[in-house]
Amino acid sequence: MIELELTSLVDHLCDHTFNFYWHEKELEPDSVIPSQKGTEYTYRQLVDELKRGEDIHIKGSVGSRFAYSLGVDLAHFGGTGKTENAGRIFVEGNIGPEAGMAMSAGTLYLTGDIEEPLGNIIEVESDEEGYRKFISITELLCGSRSAAPLKNSFDAGSRKLVLNDGILRGTLASRCNCDAEILVEGDVYNGTGLLMEKGTITVKGDSGLNTGAHLNGGNVVVEGIVGEFAGAYMKAGFLLFNDAKGYAGAGMLGGTIYCRKKIPPAPPAEKKRMGGSDSSNVRRLTGAGRVEAMLYNKYEAGEEKAQYIKVKMRDGSIVMRKVD
Template identity: 55%
Template sequence: MLKIRMLKPIDNLCDYTFNFCWNDSKLQPEDVIPSQEGTSFTYADLVAELKAGRDVCIDGNAGKRLAYSVGTDLKHLGGTGGAEKAGNIFIEGDVGPEAGMGMVSGSLYIKANIEEPWGNILEMTSDVKGYRKFRSITDLLANGPGKDMLKNNSLTENTLKLNDGILRGTIGARSNWQGTVLVEGNVYNGTGVLMQQGTIMIKGDAGMNTGSHLDGGTVVVHGSVGEFSGAYMKDGRLAFINAKGYVGAGMAGGVIYSKKKASTSPPAAKAKLEKDDIEFIRKNMETGRVESMLYNKYEPEKEKEKFVTVHMRDGSIVMRKI
């Protein structure tokens, strides 16, 4: 086990994405973690330990975004984009918000409190005395609870019901489960990101990036969604009442439904509702047939044929396809 003593909370510990360093260079893998006592571990050292299936112990409090995307073989770092096994993380203190965002495997063992919003994690009965145990929702759906038992929520064969009132983000990240995740309340950012199969139903509002990179699953929100929802969708369906910002940026496939007219970013564009769309809306948004027919549908707009104006010698004008 790698053990690091922290003199104060530091953000992005055990973060597989290295705080998105490829985008803004705020954090580099080889950077030495500040405020550690007696060691000089880098951010990459902690990640390498987890990737090798070994455990990491943080003696002290952890800051924001602990264990971001743990268990993911990230494409932007040369991986497959799929899930892989990971070691466990032990925290001898408190944990800041957004812990376990995008997390797909491994477990968190926390001695004290964890601040909301949480990420893609659920609290389980602990098998280590003195620690609270948390597993990723994606791992739970893919592999089952095993000897663990859910605390304050329930899992049947086809439905995971979350009604503990905890605000969570990236619920179902990269999930490929055929059942339904039902959330009785609001959710944070990134619900259903990169989900391939299954349904997430939110009986409340959702945050930014809802259904972003959706790749075959279904995300239904019985309230509003935030900015960038449906961005970079490849496949699947996203439905909501209204959007607080632009939707569909860079989407390559899939369908977005909105009760209220939504502002779209290219290539998302208005499309015609078909019979199966209306049936989907009736079933999932719990509406009548007439109300379902009033929904707006958005799909990636097919690239329009481009023409160039050619002036002929006789003075006429011809439009030629490029």
């Protein structure tokens, strides 16, 4: 168990993605965490402790991007990309925005509040007196642990979760690999359905950047407008929305994008002809009538994907740069 006390807010704590780039600066996981009182732990030590399934106790509030990708054996670092063991984190204080982004396992306990947007986490009934408890939404849907969410509805038998608490969340259902259903009665933040393999997400409002990014199966349905780079690097599944703020389908390898309005596709995505099976897909996902379903636009991967490379930004956005 690791215990530390902080005298000021620190970002990136317990961040499994810590040596990605952030604002064009590489972050060093072996550097000592600043603002510690009486200890000299590094960022990597906290992550390694969590990977061993151990507890971490933090006295004081923490900053943004807390517990990023907690419980994921990241492929970026040579891992499987799947969920792995993760310990518990106790925070005596508040937690900043974007906590639990792409989180798949582990538990967050805190005495204070979490600033929106949240990541792929949900508050459930606590088993630790004096602490609020948050777990991964993916683990709630697909894991073996039973938990009762607060302010939301979850049917464990059908694996159906209704999110109506008005909280803005990102990377919703990240890496979901079971036939679960999520209904969001409002808007969502960036990365909805990230690396999702199975299940269906229906968003009654709008969504942010990278909706359906790296989608690898399942369905993501947004009844409103999606942000830029929807469907980036899709491999399989269906992404459906009403309209988009910018390009969609960047680096797309497979799957299908349906949009009620015409949008500018990013290579290699290109507009395709709607067929009978496409109409059936749209009707199944939206409940639209036969004629209305045929009015949707269809986009799939074309032949130009090798001409572009991706540049990952640490805030979740993706920039496509053409190879000269």
